[in-house]
Amino acid sequence: MILVTGATGQVGGEVVQALVRAGHPARALVRRTVELPVAQAVGDLNDPDSLAPALDGVRGVFLLPGYHDMPGLLARMRRAGVERVVLLSSLAAVATDTRNAVSEYMIRSETAVRESGLPWTFLRPNAFMSNALRWLPQLREGDVVKDAFGDVPIASVDPFDIAAVAVRSLLDPGHEERVHELSGPERLLPAQRLAVLAEVLDRDLRFHALTDEEAREDMAGRIPQEYIDAFFSFYADGTIDESRIHPTVQEVTGSPPRSFRRWALAHRDAFTAPSHPRRDEGSR
Numbered sequence: 001m002i003l004v005t006g007a008t009g010q011v012g013g014e015v016v017q018a019l020v021r022a023g024h025p026a027r028a029l030v031r032r033t034v035e036l037p038v039a040q041a042v043g044d045l046n047d048p049d050s051l052a053p054a055l056d057g058v059r060g061v062f063l064l065p066g067y068h069d070m071p072g073l074l075a076r077m078r079r080a081g082v083e084r085v086v087l088l089s090s091l092a093a094v095a096t097d098t099r100n101a102v103s104e105y106m107i108r109s110e111t112a113v114r115e116s117g118l119p120w121t122f123l124r125p126n127a128f129m130s131n132a133l134r135w136l137p138q139l140r141e142g143d144v145v146k147d148a149f150g151d152v153p154i155a156s157v158d159p160f161d162i163a164a165v166a167v168r169s170l171l172d173p174g175h176e177e178r179v180h181e182l183s184g185p186e187r188l189l190p191a192q193r194l195a196v197l198a199e200v201l202d203r204d205l206r207f208h209a210l211t212d213e214e215a216r217e218d219m220a221g222r223i224p225q226e227y228i229d230a231f232f233s234f235y236a237d238g239t240i241d242e243s244r245i246h247p248t249v250q251e252v253t254g255s256p257p258r259s260f261r262r263w264a265l266a267h268r269d270a271f272t273a274p275s276h277p278r279r280d281e282g283s284r
């Protein structure tokens, strides 16, 4: 049995789907029950004791990072007989500046997993293709998308591929104590991703790059200040490089990583559905 945390989110949702396709028993950890194709157990990652029912009979865990008591969570898993943890981390864990709020929680999470004594695999994906869902409110209003870091190319990765690597790491031997850096097949500027989306949606969309000052203003109020500072450190100061293309998805899964066009085609409905608040507009 594999326990999938974040099962209602971008990556965990794909991990659930991939386990179902693989015909492998899976259980979703949820904070409240929703419609999912696998059994669910209610629990909160900020409350390790609440995980007891979810961990019954579990051998592998797909784990999200950054919860209050990561050592406590992992101790619970170990006591329950878990034999493998695949942690969704990021390149932010490579930066050593723990004053950076994102690096702090990624490093803290990786350290807790390493020190837990459980066999582990770390996934360090570039930014997700699904971050384009954050453009939805603007795309409902008109044809101009304003966003930060317009000159930063990123080889973003489809959550489908992150999940495919997660599942192989959970089910196959040979992934213990390995760090998988993950990317898509191409590096694109935000304006280039929007151009792909425009073609897929058959709309005339234009990208407007915000200045750093405008971007800070735009993020203020929506995003905690320490995360705004972290993103500026990553993308304005260049403390991480997400433009690198990695061979990992192909090597681990045997299939090439999916392009942004493919992601956009698969998620076209999200961009054409009538306006209503969506819960998938806000990861990271």
Ligand SMILES: NC(=O)c1ccc[n+]([C@@H]2O[C@H](COP(=O)([O-])OP(=O)(O)OC[C@H]3O[C@@H](n4cnc5c(N)ncnc54)[C@H](OP(=O)(O)O)[C@@H]3O)[C@@H](O)[C@H]2O)c1
Pocket (backbone or CB within 6 Å): 005, 006, 007, 008, 009, 010, 011, 012, 029, 030, 031, 032, 043, 044, 045, 046, 064, 065, 066, 088, 089, 090, 091, 125, 126, 127, 128, 131, 280, 282, 283, 284
């Ligand atoms: N976006 C990026 O570009 C990027 C890149 C690298 C790494 N990451 C990392 O990826 C992670 C986000 O992954 P994602 O985009 O797949 O997630 P997501 O779509 O933002 O969804 C978050 C998931 O976590 C669950 N969750 C939140 N708090 C919880 C709690 N206290 N207990 C149990 N479950 C909880 C949510 O469940 P509910 O349905 O109950 O809310 C939801 O399933 C973040 O840690 C981020 O730092 C993101």
